[in-house]
Amino acid sequence: MTTFVDRVELHVAAGNGGHGCASVHREKFKPLGGPDGGNGGRGGDVILVVDQSVTTLLDYHHSPHRKATNGKPGEGGNRSGKDGQDLVLPVPDGTVVLDKRGNVLADLVGQGTTYIAAQGGRGGLGNAALASARRKAPGFALLGVPGDVQDIVLELKTVADVALVGYPSAGKSSLISVLSAAKPKIADYPFTTLVPNLGVVTAGSTVYTIADVPGLIPGASQGKGLGLEFLRHVERCSVLVHVLDTATLESERDPLSDLDVIEEELKEYGGLENRPRIVVLNKVDIPDGQDLADMIRPDLEARGLRVFEVSAVSRQGLKELSFALAGIVAEARAAKPKEEATRIVIRPKAVDDAGFTVTLEDDGIYRVRGEKPERWVRQTDFNNDEAVGYLADRLNRLGVEDELMKAGARAGDGVAIGAEEDAVVFDWEPTMAAGAEMLGRRGEDHRLEAPRPAAQRRRDRQAERDEAEQEYQGFDPFA
Template structure:
């Protein structure tokens, strides 16, 4: 290529402008493709606070909601010329939302992150489907939405739950891998083989200043220039030289060819001094056709450059081809006529068709209320939009939050679906990547005690005759059978008929004395829920019970976890008590009996075998 300065004889120089792109002179290369990871900001946590004011003894919950996380938004602008920024920074994260506060104060929303890209950029997701085509200045699209904030405890107050001590955590923002591709927006694309003088033509027709020299080399980066004509401005794009095999990627051909997809017309630039210029033309047109058949149907013209050289002048004298222009970027010969022809070509050219987005076959979206339970070697996996959202919306470290979580699982029918799939107590259940252990009622407290106290075996001993009431609704033999059905062969548990066989009123101290005789070398533990343990001082000979066994106190929903003072007030020695603060399901015997008497379904709170036994024997139907 050779330097050129257009000054047609007898004419004034046209007013020309350029939009130059980064080149080696800027210390970096033009970048037209980049891959980034975007993530919306995390939503703020809801607040679990209570109103505290003088003369307001029961102010109630007043926790505010967390703020929404900021989104990642892409915006097209003419102030950016390529995608080189994204080679240096590949991670873009929205700001997290602020946490809620007392007084029903909502947390501040996180600020959006605006990612500026050149006009003509398209955004594709990981599957290659189109997210956004930013074809004009100011065009925007949300790439990753911020997560919503968690609700404060004021939302969970009800007639039966006056002081909810839990709130929701915020949701995580969307995270996506995005491919940004830049397709230059120009009216005319200058295409041709290497060293045909395309950059020199652009330099002469516009005020763009691509690199040119008096020795052979090829441009490595596309370049834009703007020319003023009688009919208006025309944007020309210099596309680096195409060689044979460019459509298959040879010589970075695919990267360059895509920049002409948005042009209205093509100008094939040939070296007039070449030995076989028409063969060069066929090679270039073949590569364009293989890249996109639609491109070959675009309006076009052919220009043979370097007419100032003798071989090109001889070619002009003998050619009879129509629509071929001869010009010299060095001397300016033929350039006014060429620019006029280009303007006329652009004026009559239709708008280029918008490329159809890549078709991606997606699986049908599962309905939001659909619940799927899958059995795997490691346990059970529960899927469903509602239940997965429940997990992400629950603070599992909060006792109150976990109790609400258990209640919601029952209401959604998750436990019933698990039992229908064959779940057994102790099986692992995974929901939204969080693992739980399946358990029901009193077995849940027993399993919690096994982990907290390191127990080897648990004896379930149905009471023969409870000391606090004259007779149980179900007789001793029936309760013994229900315990056996509940453990269903689980070797961790064993059902003992010790109190049933002994007869009379069943006292814990008597039972422990007999167990000490049966197991003289074993260390005995007595498992109690805190709702029962808080009445320990009223039991018969509590000191003897404490001497015979170590008491394991398991937290129960609604009763909290006791401290040392509470244990002493209940008649327990804190030094001989093992506390197990693990939350267990909010299932009580009295509530179950009441539900059965009222004809309510209890399959989500009882093993199926026990539920069937109760129904078969019509137990608790007249419970008061």
Template sequence: MSRFIDRVVLHVSAGKGGNGCASVHREKFKPLGGPDGANGGRGGDVILVVDENIHTLLDFHFHPNAKATNGKQGAGSNREGANGEDLILKVPDGTVVLDTDGNVLADLVGVGSRYDAAQGGRGGLGNAALASKARKAPGFALLGEDGVERDLVLELKSVADVGLLGFPSAGKSSLVSVLSAAKPKIADYPFTTLVPNLGVVSSGDTTFTVADVPGLIPGASEGRGLGLDFLRHIERCAVLAHVIDCATLDPGRDPISDIDALEAELAAYTPALSGDSGLGDLDKRPRVVILNKTDVPEAAELAEMVTPEIEARGWPVFTISAVSREGLRPLTFALAKMVRDYREAHPKPEPKRQVIRPVKVKDSSFTIEKDPDIPGGFVVRGTRPERWIRQTAFDNDEAVGYLADRLARLGVEDALVKKGAQPGASVTIGDVSFEWEPMTPAGIDLTRTGRGTDPRLDQVERIGADERKHARRVRRGLLDEDA
């Protein structure tokens, strides 16, 4: 059986941030005029946007990997690296975004709704931006960070007014094809419909949509047949319509037992979106029963026989033939009225142009735990320390020194001392382990050590008073610019 494409796993990778640049301003007679390495650009995001012209997730089935472009590196002369371009992926209305554990991350309803699915990495700061009083000409820059990379599950839940429920081959697609201009595939084998089709039906002043969804068989709520794929679509329909095949020759099936089987599956299904659609529980949605194929004489007889029993449940019954087009007008009127009543009771909210972004963490907390694998070792965890590790070019001593200063200022050094870390202990942060060398007794402000002064700049001091003064001005100018 071909795969159902209303559920896809999509691998999104945002762009990497560009590295910052370490550069020193050069001019004739002023070879070393101050740091002018610019910042790297941000990596592009991967963004999902609801588009009215997209109706399936088919594209993602064929292209399951989506990557935004990287930010460019910064350059000398304060030339910032360009940002990566965001990758915009168009999704159909009613797309639900889940993580691989099944948690709903976003429920995209309304054209224009956006979900920032993966954030680009931040660009690294260039040495101009890293300059400070204590570190006039840093000989290093920060690395750009990797963009977010993850697997997302996209599911499509049709947003339709009327959802057709029925066994395979009951005639759901046939019905949509005669009620609307939609031309779904119709065939006499089960599971002809693999992707829901939306039909637009007009009746007087009322226009409403009917979702033709895949057939349902007992056990669907446990995933049999196209079960869950089917049931997902029903969640967002205001009116549920049973389409019953009165001409089936399957032993053991009759209209009443078909309805009971479908109702049992609905009852067993736990909607992922319970409550949020504003439609209420599935079992409280209004229903109609459509007895189909009554152009077949036996079917017409059977329909007549079971009608009172179904009406006794309080559900309106319509006897139709999708093939001979009998009984369609009363059915259309009735559906239009139910949809109108529903809309009056639930005025449609303005289509939300919601932009869903993950919450930004501005978190300077960290934890230190004993490393279970290395005796005497420690593992430091925290958003900022882990980010700083990713930003550090470990082949550059100054960059490593800067990292050490940052960690010390955050209190990591002190905390390690308190935890009883010994010099030379293995300390792991993120992907990096190193031997810990306490730099100073705890408590001394490490930013004042002057570490980071580019030794080449010392030469400036030997050039002569005028040039020195000029160089200083340039430098101050740069510092002011960055402040």
């Protein structure tokens, strides 16, 4: 059964925003007390957060579909709907988030680092929030906005300071077991290690992590064996340690050729050319191993490589190796630029940025794209004429009508708002904006206006009677 997974495809869906409520307050002796529909709740986000207690992506391998909860709709009595609950997904330290095309969206390193993978939808406004001096009793509310739906890829790149690379059975797991408190599986057959092993090493005042990369064989960078699956785990390391087996039982292999093969695979993988290298000649406790180490050491040093002769069994040379690695790691850490305080970068929009675009497509459709127009369309209940009129007012104020005219649109031309898959298409009428303006008193209800004083009502009634009497006195039945 799979216990270690370092790459998964995850399908995440944020919660939808709750719909706003259209309601009118009613109580005894006050049947029309004004709009009191509440707003819908916000949909929950899907958030990735680094949790160092998590070491694998196995949970998401078995359950790749994750969804946050929706916001609740608003209610009468000015009661807003409850916000949806955010879905927090813990991921290992060193997780990289990519889109389906392989573009990096986020690199999550450090306990508590977060990334919003899918944004929850806005809640729709209730008619109480839509009321204004012109529109005193809206008979509609805005719909909630659907939450984001994303397909992302999670890749785990081990956060370690030192990477042990080498042929299977070269002794990498044995070295980790004696340099640290890690207890990896150790056996005398190839491909014993099927997952990267991590260990923590303390050398003087320096504490660093060390990892072995399993499965490197010729052709690993092209996908042969297990190497391609784990080569990504060396990308964050400060130093590469070549573990060479000086007591190999395979006659066609020797430590120098092993080193050349592994270096070629690292070169093919790319991005590791400037990492410091150290060569460890392992298993020198065996007489033949010590003899072979003495033979090849001059050749390795001639290449400019630091060489250490060690034995995981007798613990020979381990102290020198651990302190040498600690020195390299300390230098690498000191060379890294210090993290600057978080800066807020303000990027104001251009003065001529309308927030939307109008383009004429090959099929003769004028397509309107922009965050605001598309969101407004999603929030509109097209079964409610008043809501459609409110949308027309908003688009007119934004300048969509003017831009369509500038683009050459004529009455009856097709206009689409949004992307092709979920666009709203209608036949454009240039008078739509004018009609919206003429209906500027849409939503008014004179029954909700404050009653006139009694004296004023008497004066108004007397004026009406005087006007009627004057009309009657001037009436000639024989004219």
